[in-house]
Amino acid sequence: MHYSADMMFHWLDNTAQLSQRVCVVLIAAHVLIRMEWLRQALRGDPQYWRNRLICSTFFGVFAIIGTHSGFLLDVHQVGKRIAWPADLSDTLKHTQAVIGFRDLMVLAAGLSGGPWVGFGAGLFAGWERYLLGGFAGSASAFSTVIQGLWAGYAFSWRPCWATGMRGAAFIALTGTILQKLILLLWVQPYVDAQTLVLETAMPVAVVNTLGVLLFLFVMQDLERDRLRNQAQQAELRALNAQIEPHFMNNTLNAIKALIRRDPEAASQYVVKLARFLDDTRRSVGANSISLQQELAQVERYLAFQGLRFPETFQFQRNISPQPLHCQLPPRCLQTLAENALLHGMQGLTRPLKIDIIGVDHGLTLTLRVSDNGNGIPAPRLSELGKRPVDSVNGNGSALYHLRQSFNLAFPRQSTLTVNSWEGHGTEVILTIPKRSTPW
Incomplete structure (x- = not known):
């Protein structure tokens, strides 16, 4: 019972801290999306390699920020806050893992641009996570790529999922479950993998779902701007004609x-x-x-x-x-x-x-x-x-x-x-x- 209470406290504390950081990053992303060249890439044809590259880089950079905006935990000292290494080039200790929102930005990449953009952002952010090392580094890197592909293919198969709240929430939750399953199947020892999954599953699921929904609102706002501009352009063309x-x-x-x-x-x-x-x-x-x-x-x-x-x-x-x-x-x-x-x-x-x-x-x-x-x-x-x-x-x-x-x-x-x-x-x-x- 005491263990369950501690776990619940950790979940609430981790969720609250991650949510605050996600909001700051999403505001920054929303500001950048107002830039014309980025808006054209996000709303342009995803078949063009230039649009894919710009979108993959954009989401990949924010996914890396999502990694470093999180916090570290030690699977042998659950609940203890650990400071990030002073030098970014330093790798994590073999018992240290990251709780962040890297996967949120990769899921958003797939939902916004399809499989190639999801894959590109996942590869970019996943490779950086692999270089960090630490506990479950390889499994986390691999799962990041898988989540980008999952969201991208879901967008291609069911485009309505990328524009509806239920569909986006389902994709985010399923992506989170996939990531946790990969950790359990890949990482050894299994007891430490289970500890990591129990400690992070609920906070990451909540943050990924809410974050994807918030990003969906950002993209819908961008779409409304585009439609309004198109309507104004049509009106002006009619006047010109x-x-x-x-x-x-x-x-x-x-x-x-x-x-x-x-x-x-x-x-x-x-x-x-x-x-x-x-x-x-x-x-x-x-x-x-x-x-x-x-x-x-x-x-x-x-x-x-x-x-x-x-x-x-x-x-x-x-x-x-x-x-x-x-x-x-x-x-x-x-x-x-x-x-x-x-x-x-x-x-x-x-x-x-x-x-x-x-x-x-x-x-x-x-x-x-x-x-x-x-x-x-x-x-x-x-x-x-x-x-x-x-x-x-x-x-x-x-x-x-x-x-x-x-x-x-x-x-x-x-x-x-x-x-x-x-x-x-x-x-x-x-x-x-x-x-x-x-x-």
């Missing part, structure tokens, strides 16, 4: 009038319009296009406006060839050109000048769209881009949606600045990181 009805109607009427004066020029404008609509249609399914494609669309759009308003505005671009391959959200420059015409030219007695200037800064690209139009009143200027605002010529949402596009594409890496001088003109400055591959 819209062709302003008045623009289409006015352009067709202008081409119709041109047919009487210059049929050859009218034919060329019909070809330009077809190309403009075709490129707009293709951008519906794209989150990004090249700067060169965007400039081509802007030039076509302004060509149609020039057909309607001959000699009322001028357009000039000054961008070197080097950054033309850089990717940016569709219609961003076209939106700014539309705004310049819509708001800057109304009632203007002088020709409107629109300039697009690009400056390559190496890692970043600055695009400046400026005009010499009417300018924007100060009260309205302070609201632009922050929220949709009332407008005589529209709903004032173009800059707001443009800012959303840049926030999604370049989180905390882009800036959109609007400067305006009433009666003298407006400039919009976009600064974005240079990316050459679509997203």
Whole structure:
């Protein structure tokens, strides 16, 4: 009876201490998962070796932290706290074992990325446990690899287990049982193996199960972020795909009038319009296009406006060839050109000048769209881009949606600045990181 009471006390004490340390490590993991490159690997195709390597390393490092965040026990002095060796290169004594949460992170690896990620993380952390030596070092290392494979194959056979609380809890408990069985079958003397299993079974089972469930919530939070971003991207693509009805109607009427004066020029404008609509249609399914494609669309759009308003505005671009391959959200420059015409030219007695200037800064690209139009009143200027605002010529949402596009594409890496001088003109400055591959 006294032995049972001591065992229960050890279980409660070990569970409480391990749970505190697990929470700290899971918070650190949650913070790191917010990094874009890691999120892409975790939510990317697990068949790609690069994603497998990144995920295996991530979980393997945290599994090693799980080993060293635990505590040591001596199978001949159960209940006695033992300090870790001062030098990490020192091995454990032959009667010393580790109670940690290494297996929790390996199980999470398999549940997140499948067999290869579970195997990779298990091999990484298991090899480090083997090098530590001590009691049951080889058996613990082997069982770590087995647990990663078990969770990974469970994820492949029953994907719903990896997203449901019951399934994840079952995988964690079964993995813990597998580990304890390996210890009993492998380690000698059997009495010492039995002592180790009795001392660690309950704390490790509770910590593994609760830890896997907590990590499941972390991954679900990541999935919710991904779905929310996808929904926002879909909404922005739908907005980008819209062709302003008045623009289409006015352009067709202008081409119709041109047919009487210059049929050859009218034919060329019909070809330009077809190309403009075709490129707009293709951008519906794209989150990004090249700067060169965007400039081509802007030039076509302004060509149609020039057909309607001959000699009322001028357009000039000054961008070197080097950054033309850089990717940016569709219609961003076209939106700014539309705004310049819509708001800057109304009632203007002088020709409107629109300039697009690009400056390559190496890692970043600055695009400046400026005009010499009417300018924007100060009260309205302070609201632009922050929220949709009332407008005589529209709903004032173009800059707001443009800012959303840049926030999604370049989180905390882009800036959109609007400067305006009433009666003298407006400039919009976009600064974005240079990316050459679509997203």
